[in-house]
Amino acid sequence: MRYVLLILLTMVAVVFGIAGLRGHLSRKPPVEIIPDMNRQFKLRPEAADNFFANDHTSQLPPPGTIPRSRPIQTLSGPVYPYEDAPVNTGFITGTTNFVATNPLPVTPALLQQGREQFEIFCTPCHGALGDGNGITKKLGVMPSVANLHDPRIVDMADGEIFNTITHGKNLMGAYGPTVPVQDRWAIIAYVRALQLSWLGSTNDLPPDLRAALK
Amino acid sequence: MPVIFPKWTNQLPFLIAAGLALAGGAVTAGVTYYFTPKYSRVGYEPIQPVPFSHAVHAGQLGMDCRYCHTTVEKSWFSNIPSASTCMNCHNQVLKDDPRLALVRESATNGVPIPWVQIHRVPDYVYFNHSVHVRRGISCVECHGRVDQMDEVHHVQSLTMAFCLNCHRDPAAFIRPESKVTDLGWQWNTNADVAAEMQATNGVKFVHDWRVQSLQNCSACHR
Numbered sequence: 001m002r003y004v005l006l007i008l009l010t011m012v013a014v015v016f017g018i019a020g021l022r023g024h025l026s027r028k029p030p031v032e033i034i035p036d037m038n039r040q041f042k043l044r045p046e047a048a049d050n051f052f053a054n055d056h057t058s059q060l061p062p063p064g065t066i067p068r069s070r071p072i073q074t075l076s077g078p079v080y081p082y083e084d085a086p087v088n089t090g091f092i093t094g095t096t097n098f099v100a101t102n103p104l105p106v107t108p109a110l111l112q113q114g115r116e117q118f119e120i121f122c123t124p125c126h127g128a129l130g131d132g133n134g135i136t137k138k139l140g141v142m143p144s145v146a147n148l149h150d151p152r153i154v155d156m157a158d159g160e161i162f163n164t165i166t167h168g169k170n171l172m173g174a175y176g177p178t179v180p181v182q183d184r185w186a187i188i189a190y191v192r193a194l195q196l197s198w199l200g201s202t203n204d205l206p207p208d209l210r211a212a213l214k
Numbered sequence: 215m216p217v218i219f220p221k222w223t224n225q226l227p228f229l230i231a232a233g234l235a236l237a238g239g240a241v242t243a244g245v246t247y248y249f250t251p252k253y254s255r256v257g258y259e260p261i262q263p264v265p266f267s268h269a270v271h272a273g274q275l276g277m278d279c280r281y282c283h284t285t286v287e288k289s290w291f292s293n294i295p296s297a298s299t300c301m302n303c304h305n306q307v308l309k310d311d312p313r314l315a316l317v318r319e320s321a322t323n324g325v326p327i328p329w330v331q332i333h334r335v336p337d338y339v340y341f342n343h344s345v346h347v348r349r350g351i352s353c354v355e356c357h358g359r360v361d362q363m364d365e366v367h368h369v370q371s372l373t374m375a376f377c378l379n380c381h382r383d384p385a386a387f388i389r390p391e392s393k394v395t396d397l398g399w400q401w402n403t404n405a406d407v408a409a410e411m412q413a414t415n416g417v418k419f420v421h422d423w424r425v426q427s428l429q430n431c432s433a434c435h436r
Contacts, residue, residue, distance in 0.1 A: 004233045012240060019248055023256045025367055030254040038336035045291050048328070056326065116392075120278040124303070135275050141307040173302035178284045 072182055074103045081181070088181060090162035098159030102192075104185045114190030117183045121175060130194045144171060148191055149198045161188050251371040259367035260330040264316050272361040272397075279353060279360075279395040286353075290342040294329050297321040332368055333357070340436050349425055350388045354397040355380065361397050374434075381428050385416035388425065 032038055043049055043057040052059055061067070071078035072087055079085045086092060086099040104110060119128065125145045127134040132147035146153065153161070163169075165184050166176035179187070202210055247253065271277050280286060282295035297320035304314055320327050333356075335341050347353075353360065358369030370376055380387050393399040401411035419425065428434075 004229070004236070008236055008240060012244075015244060019253075022247065022253045025257045025259045027259060027261060029260065030251065030258055030368075037338055040337040042337060044337075046294060046326075047331075120280045124275060124277050124281065136303060136307065139275075142303065171306060173298065173305070177296075178299065 072104070075105055076103065086159065087185065090159035090166065092159075098157035098163065100157045100159070102158050102185055102189055104182070104189070106189045110186050110189050111193055113183065114186035114188070114193075117179065118187050118190050121179055122187065125172075129198070130191060131198075146172075149195055154195050154199065158185075158188050158192075161191065251373050255368045256371055257367055258332060259365050260332060262330055262365065263328050265313055265365075267364045268360045268366060269362055269364050286343045287347045288344055290340075290344065292343045297327060332366055333372065335372060339434055341434070347394050348391065349384075349423060350391045350394060350419060351380075351384070352387075352389055352394045352397065352399075355387055359397055377434065378429065381433075384425050384427060385420045386412065388416050388419045390419075 043051060045058050047057045048055055049057045051057070066080075066082045069081050071080050074085070074087045076085075079087050081088060084093055085103075087103040090098055092099055118130075122130070123134055125134040125136050125142060126132055126148055127137070130148035132145045134142075134145060136142035137145050162184055164172065165179065165187065166174065168174035175184070196204075271282075272279065282299055283292045284295075286292040297317045300314075300317045301321045304317060308314055316327055319325070346356075356370055356372065357366075360366055389399065389401075401408040401415070
């Protein structure tokens with residue numbers, strides 16, 4: 001009996017020593033004993049597969065295709081993503097002049113959306129206040145981030161800011177690929193609100209609110 | 215008449231039974247402990263081609279998950295950022311660092327960085343990120359404290375039992391939608407108060423947002 005127990009204990013110790021505790025960090029992929037249903041012959045996004053010539057499963061749409069989509073509701077009516085309209089390009093149709101103001105109706109909901117998107121995409125560099133003091137500046141790794149309250153940017157046409165977000169400018173990268181068109185205009189509306197809150201004075205308030213402040 | 219079986223053999227059946235019971239017990243215990251995704255998946259931490267750290271980017275820099283994982287609230291699939299997303303900063307930060315050589319290369323020639331996928335449900339399971347993220351289910355419930363990990367590892371088992379545990383009672387996990395990517399967020403620093411607020415607000419959110427308790431097979435196997 002003693003031997004049986006001894007053998008059992010050593011075996012338990014050996015298994016435990018090799019296999020370890022649940023949840024220990026391991027470089028090896030999980031074992032799948034019968035993987036035929038788990039891993040089927042179908043393409044998953046962002047994987048490597050030689051079905052397409054460039055070995056990617058995620059493909060760019062062929063040139064000239066138009067995604068099935070809903071129009072964006074602008075102040076001058078609905079606009080589809082393929083149209084040459086200010087909301088898509090930032091330019092006045094048919095010219096290379098930037099549109100002066102936001103083509104979307106600026107509502108509290110749009111500002112809220114703009115705030116959310118600004119805090120995701122712009123705060124790391126421009127800071128939550130837009131003053132250019134984001135975390136990258138504080139760490140000293142990115143010295144030349146623009147201050148969005150600079151008079152030059154306050155006076156800038158909305159279309160030019162749209163262009164900066166879409167294509168980037170000098171050291172700032174392009175956010176066109178990651179931020180959808182509507183979110184870009186929402187961000188611009190929010191940036192305008194930030195600028196107002198920065199440059200505004202109590203004289204801009206209606207008289208009753210001003211009295212309440214005093 | 216000589217004794218064929220010595221006296222100790224009287225105990226033999228008992229010994230065999232006891233031995234088998236012990237061995238059987240040990241094997242059963244071993245199988246339940248080890249033959250489960252709680253063992254095989256949890257802790258999986260592959261070596262990534264670039265030593266990218268969520269603790270630095272999401273934790274220290276405080277970047278929102280959606281800066282990189284942009285599709286997570288719009289589609290079933292959560293993307294891995296392209297190299298150009300990294301180059302927004304790394305065209306200036308650590309510009310010549312050898313650890314980022316692959317990122318710079320990928321940004322110029324367009325060949326994707328071969329990141330190793332960690333979380334993956336079987337192909338017969340339908341999973342969807344946006345429905346969870348849009349209903350106030352935080353990344354932390356399924357991925358753990360990614361913002362504290364230098365290298366991402368598998369934290370939850372992602373078995374059917376794990377999914378159903380929440381689908382039976384989403385109220386116990388749901389949180390305000392704006393806090394979904396704030397992994398360290400809690401209702402209150404006091405655990406008791408937090409549990410109470412989760413109970414009252416959870417029921418309220420489930421009611422207001424009409425969150426369903428999805429348990430029929432076709433929700434996930436379609």
